[in-house]
Amino acid sequence: MIRGCEIDDQFIERILIALDYDDYVRFFDFSHNNIGALGTKLLTRHIKRANHIAGLNMKENPGYTPEAERKLSYRILCNIKWLKTKHP
DSSP states (O other): OOTTSOOOHHHHHHHHHHHTTOOSOOEEEOOSSOOOHHHHHHHHHHHHHOTTOOEEEOOSOTTOOHHHHHHHHHHHHHHHHHHHHHOO
16 A cells, blocks of 8 residues: 555656566555656556556546546456456
C-alpha cells in the first residue's frame, strides 16, 4: 500500500521499474497521491503487461479521470480473467 505518500508521475515511473521484477503482488493502493495523467497512463500500460495485478485503487489522484478509470478497470478485468484461467 502506497496510499497518501505524495507520489507523483516521476516517482511512479521508478515504482513501475521495480514492479517489473515482482509478479507476486496482486493489489496496489495508490490512492490519495499526486499521480497525474502521465503517471496514470504509465500505470495503465504497466497493468497491461503485468497481468498478475488484479486490483488497483487510484482514487483522489489528479490524473484519475473517468476515462482513466474506465481504461484501468478494463485492464484489471482482463487480468482477473487471465488469472482465473491460469489458476482455476
